[in-house]
Amino acid sequence: MRERDRAILRDLERFRCLSRDDIIKLHFSGVRDGVNAANRVLRRLRDRGEVEVITSQAPYVYAVKPSPIKRDSQKIPHYLEIAAVYHQMSQLRVPDVFQVEPKYGKGLPEPDIFALWGRPVFIEVQRNQFTPNVWQDKFTRYLMLYRRREWVREPWQNKSAPMFPWLIILTANRIAVPDGLPFKVFQIRSIREMIKS
Numbered sequence: 001m002r003e004r005d006r007a008i009l010r011d012l013e014r015f016r017c018l019s020r021d022d023i024i025k026l027h028f029s030g031v032r033d034g035v036n037a038a039n040r041v042l043r044r045l046r047d048r049g050e051v052e053v054i055t056s057q058a059p060y061v062y063a064v065k066p067s068p069i070k071r072d073s074q075k076i077p078h079y080l081e082i083a084a085v086y087h088q089m090s091q092l093r094v095p096d097v098f099q100v101e102p103k104y105g106k107g108l109p110e111p112d113i114f115a116l117w118g119r120p121v122f123i124e125v126q127r128n129q130f131t132p133n134v135w136q137d138k139f140t141r142y143l144m145l146y147r148r149r150e151w152v153r154e155p156w157q158n159k160s161a162p163m164f165p166w167l168i169i170l171t172a173n174r175i176a177v178p179d180g181l182p183f184k185v186f187q188i189r190s191i192r193e194m195i196k197s
Contacts, residue, residue: 004027004041005041005044005045005050007027008023008026008027008041008042008045009045009050009051009064011023011026011027012051012062012063012064013064013068014098014099014100015079015082015083015086015100016063016068016069016075016079016100017054017061017062017063017067017069017076017079017080018061018062018063018080018083019057019059019060019061019062019080019083020035020038020039020042020059020060020061020062021059022080022083022084022087023038023042023062024038025087027041042062045062046062049065050064050065051063051064051065052064052065052066052067052071054067054071054076056071056072057076057080061076061080077127078112078125078127079100081125081127082100082112082113082125085113085123085125085170085190085191086098086113088190088191088192089115089117089191091192093117093118095115095116095117096116096117096156097114097115097116097156098113098114098115098116099113099114099115100112100113101113102114104145104150107141107144108141108144108145108148109122109138109141109142109144109145111123111124111167112124112125113125114165116156119163119165119166120154120156120157120163120164120165120166121165121166121167121168122142122165122166122167122168123168123169123170124138124167124168124169124170124171125170126169126170126171126172126173129173132176135175135176136178139177139178139181142167142181142183143181143182146164146182146183151164151165164182164183165183166183166184166185166186167183167184167185167186168185168186168188168194169185169186169187169188170188170189170190170191171187171188171189172189174187175187
C-alpha cells in the first residue's frame, strides 16, 4: 500500500468520515487533476475493502471499513463540519495536534476537537441550538476537568508553565457563559471569522 493511501486511511480514522473534496484538500492539493486522482485512489481503496462509500451525500463521503458511523447517521454533517474547521485552521497554521472527540473520562467534557494551534484549545462545533441546561452541564464538565488538574501531565503541556486550553465555541447563537470560570471562553461564528479579526 502506498504512503498516501495509508495517510488517507489515518485521516478517515481521525475524522470518522471525510467527503471526497476534504480528501482532495488534504492529500491531492498539489496534484494537477486532483479530482480524477482522488477518485482513482478512493476507488482502489474501496475495491480493496479498505473504505466504505456513503452515497447519500454529494460529493460522496468516505469512512474506513468497517465504518465507525452508520451510513444514515445524523452525525455525518457534524463530522464534515469538524473537517471544515480543520481546513480553516490550516489556512493560518496547520495544528500541531488535532484530535476529534477526545475522551477524558466519565462525567468530564467530550469536546468536538482538541487542538494544539499555537496554544491548546478545545472547540465545540455547534450546528444545533442547545438548551441553557445542556450548556450549563457542559461548562460544569469543563470546570471539573480544570479542577482535576490531570491536564498538567498531558504530553503537549509546557511543564514549566502549564496552561488549560481555551474553550472556543463555534456558534451563530450567543450562549450564557457562567461568571468566574477559571479558563477563557470565546464564542465566534467560525474559525474563518476569528482569523479575519
